[in-house]
Amino acid sequence: MPNRLASFRPAMFTRIPVEALIAGVVLTALPRRPRLVVAWVGGVALGVQTMLNLLDAGFYQYLGRDFNAVLDWPLLSDAYSYLQDTLGQAGALGVLLAAVAIVLVVLAVSALSVVRLGNVMARHRTTTTRTVLVLSMVWMTCTVLGLQFGGVPLAAERTVTMLKARSDLVRQTLRDERDFAKTARVDAFGATPGSQLVPDLRGKDMIFTFIESYGRSAIEDPIMAPGVDKTLDTSTQALAKAGFHAKSGWLTSATYGGSSWLGHSTFLSGLWIDNQNRYRTVTTSDHLSLTKVFKKTGAWDTVGIMPGVQKGWPEQKYYGLDKVYNAFEMGYKGPKFSWSTMPDQYALEAFQRLEHGRKRDKPLMSEIILTSSHTPWAPIPKMVGWDQLGNGSIFDAIQKAGNKPDYTYTSDTHSKEEYGKSVQYSVTALTQFLERYGNDDTVLVFLGDHQANAHVSGNHASHDVPCAIVAKDPKVLDRIAGWGWTDGLRPAHNAPVWKMSSFRDRFLTAYGSTPHPSAD
Known part of the structure; x- marks a missing residue:
């Protein structure tokens, strides 16, 4: 068989x-x-x-x-x-x-x-x-x-x-399992003092955002690409009018089709986390995560927006997050959209209300997980007026009018079409948030955690996902000019492709961090 x-x-x-x-x-x-x-x-x-x-x-x-x-x-x-x-x-x-x-x-x-x-x-x-x-x-x-x-x-x-x-x-x-435990104990920046970490980003509000299942296929598949590419290009232009500019490239995720936490941990730890044992090992270790870098400096407050978390999440300590808002702590009273507990637009508005819009003594470093593009891509939320979001009950009618999950289960074509729409929604919500609430010191890094499953991406798809860095301050993008990334939110087909685990060290180096390896 x-x-x-x-x-x-x-x-x-x-x-x-x-x-x-x-x-x-x-x-x-x-x-x-x-x-x-x-x-x-x-x-x-x-x-x-x-x-x-x-x-x-x-x-x-x-x-x-x-x-x-x-x-x-x-x-x-x-x-x-x-x-x-x-x-x-x-x-x-x-x-x-x-x-x-x-x-x-x-x-x-x-x-x-x-x-x-x-x-x-x-x-x-x-x-x-x-x-x-x-x-x-x-x-x-x-x-x-x-x-x-x-x-x-x-x-x-x-x-x-x-x-x-x-x-x-x-x-x-x-x-x-034995070999990786040794690897995780070695860290190029593990002994770097906080004062020598990301000095070129001091004073910036950092937002690291993962868009669920946002993979290369969304940008290059003939069924999904027209709508997604148009959204990326339109969003690039809208951001430019607001004073923001972007560069984008490709990262090869350690996971595919699911197990998003493996992609998150690979990107933030700088280690290749492709199975659950590796994930447990690194998230219970002292290996420095990219988000924890900002906490270690003492120059940032740190927060996580996690609408997909519905139970205890001990990984908060590893990621260096002072506060985490789970699915039950953002005041949402509207309907679930299949697996997703709330629309991305609401999660972002809650982030603004609870943390990003508050006056504070330090800049803010945030990790945000957006979930509206999670399988089965039915029903899908729609954008509403930002001032109309309220407690989320405005989404009741949208959820009831949407497709049922079996609409995508029974057809690969339906899966591709609805997946593409869900990615368009997530990108639109995120970029409109930046237009509306971003300022001269806002820096957004966003990427997909993995490709969608084979019903959408095909049986032989790559594991590549797009990654973009967006900022108003031209010095932020000047620091990565040597990366060869594409201008705008849509990476070119031949843009550089790196392993996702390489991003942390490249990012830290680009923004002035001094390596001080920890010893095994």
Whole structure:
């Protein structure tokens, strides 16, 4: 059985698996009781392998990678929470019960099938022996001659290959956990005094903003690009009229399709955080995050706007945030938009009301996570008058008139169209906020955390996301003139592409920070 949805085609099921031939010999030769034990164990193992293949297919479609049997079990609870937010409690429970039923049925049917087949072969030993012998000769002939059907080799040893790959992944994961802990203890700026960090940004109000699922495909895919590119160009022009200018480039995210926190931590830590173990390691360490840099200087107040956080968030300490506003602390009384707890425009207005618009003794450094472009992209908020936002109840009618989540679940074209609209909305809300509330000392850094899943970006999309720096003060952009980034909010196709983990050190260096490495 394939472990990619794109490989589910008839030719994949015409192969002769060598493991089946070996099993035929073993089951035929064994006495009844040992045969039953081997058949039951082998059948359950076959069912487990089938479920792992299905998990691989699903993970690759949504996260661009295979299922990791060591790290990924906690993501299943996150998936259930996502279903609750998009389908409701009853719908999520229905999906959960169906998934449990499928697992039990697959395991039971696999085991019973192997037991039954073993008994049939034992009753017809002569016929079975001849059949296995002939098929073995066919298998060897196909192997030697490289015979294929529909581009697929007829002789297969896939189960053995997959078992080896899975065991290798387990060993690699355990080894990586040890090695990464050593890597995280070394930091080029770990021992830099606060007085020597970002001296060229003193007095600036810094805003670091992540736009959910804002990836390269939004700017270059033929379905999504026309609307998104027009929004970026229009926003660039509107910002220019307000005195703001921008430069943009590409960053390669450590994650794809989901697990946004891996992208956030990679960008802010300067380390490649592509799995949950790495995330736990770095967020419980003293490794200096980009946001914590500003707290360490003592020259900034720090705050987080996190509309997607709906439970305890101990990572606040690692990111150096004095105050974090979660989904329940911004006064929102309007409807949820599927997974997103509130429209981005409201979250930004709440940021202005609660923190950004307050008089203070120090400039403000903010980390903002915008969530309106989160899957399933239905329903999508619409912009309203900034003075009409109130407590968010104005969005009731917009939410009710929007598409239901199944509108995008059942069509890749609908997914692309609605995803593109959601990105346009998020970019518009952010840039209008800057036009309305930004000043001569405002510096905005915004980027996508990862590409959208394969339903939108395709099965072979890059992991690149756009990143832009926006400011009124020309000195801010002069500092990154050597980066080769594109003028405006829309990076050129051939603009530089860096690993997301490289941004922190480049940024700190560009704005005058002095490296003082911490020792391992």
